[in-house]
Amino acid sequence: MIKKMLLLTIFSIPIFSHSQLSESLKxxxxxxxxxxxxxxxxxxxxxxxxxxxxxxxxxxxxxxxxRIVDFWKNEDTGINVPxxxxxxxxxxxxxxxxxxxxxAITNYILNEKLNNDRYLKNMKIEGQKYSEQDDVRESQIxxxxxxxxxxxxxxxxxxxxxxxxxxxxxxxxGELEEIFFD
Numbered sequence: 001m002i003k004k005m006l007l008l009t010i011f012s013i014p015i016f017s018h019s020q021l022s023e024s025l026k027x028x029x030x031x032x033x034x035x036x037x038x039x040x041x042x043x044x045x046x047x048x049x050x051x052x053x054x055x056x057x058x059x060x061x062x063x064x065x066x067r068i069v070d071f072w073k074n075e076d077t078g079i080n081v082p083x084x085x086x087x088x089x090x091x092x093x094x095x096x097x098x099x100x101x102x103x104a105i106t107n108y109i110l111n112e113k114l115n116n117d118r119y120l121k122n123m124k125i126e127g128q129k130y131s132e133q134d135d136v137r138e139s140q141i142x143x144x145x146x147x148x149x150x151x152x153x154x155x156x157x158x159x160x161x162x163x164x165x166x167x168x169x170x171x172x173x174g175e176l177e178e179i180f181f182d
Contacts, residue, residue, distance in 0.1 A: 020061075021045070021046060021049060021061050021064040021065050021068065022060050022061060022064040024042050024064075024068070025064045025067055025068055025071075028042065028068065028071065029071070036072065036075065036076070036077045036078070039068075039072070040077075040110070040113075040114070041114065042068060043068060043069070043072050043077075043106075043110065044107070044110040044111065044114055046064075046065040046066075046068035046069055047065075047069060047103050047104075047106055047107035047110065048107065049061065049062070049065040050062070050065050050066065050069070050100070050103055050107075051103075051104070051107060051146060051149075051150050053156075054155050054156045054157045055096070055100075055156060055157040055158050056157070069103055069106070073102070073106075079106060079109055079110070079122075080121065080122035080123060081102055081105045081106055081109070081122070081139070082105065082122050082130075082131075082136045082139055082140055083098070083101065083102050083105065084131070085131065085140060085180075085181070086180070086181075086182060087101075087140070087144055087164070087167055087180060088101065089163075090161060090163035090164040090166075090167065091160075091161060091163075091164050092160075092161040092164075095158075095159075095161070096158065097151075097158070097160065097161065097164065100147055100150065100151075100158060101143060101144070101147045102143075104143040104144070104146035104147035104150070105139050105140065105142070105143030106143075107143070107146055108139060108142035108143045108146055109122070109139055109142075109143075112142075120135040120138060120139050121135060122135050122136050122139055131181075137181065140180070141176065141177055141180055144167065144171070144176065144180065145171060145176065148167065148168050148171045148176070149171075151168065152168060152171075152172070166179070167179065167180070
């Protein structure tokens, strides 16, 4: 009896959580004045869901996670995502590579804020070159590592352009930071 209950519990967990992001997206969109602070955890959860699952634009939950990200990417969230540089340029603009890299940087920044109590502002500092600021570099390399880990698993259904493969090889060797900002 206990074994059956355990199996029922294990198999019912995905059923109960299956529409969590879809339902949260509906709630967020129905909010007449959504306040980012109220949805910051949901935004992070959506980015986590994306990197925990293979690319599947036929999955309601995967699409909902992407729509949550899309909803906030053009809003004033206080999260500045530095998407530029050699790595970004190596990603194929006609595929979803740049999109998922942007999500990976966002995931990194939100993880630092929510789980490590560190706020990476990525705001221009007077007298410093933006691309050389420590928070900008940390956000870019942290996001690149998340993205490259995701891409390295072929089951996730996202491949790299030939130009970007040198970054994956460097990451696999633990040498990404050495070539990333060249």
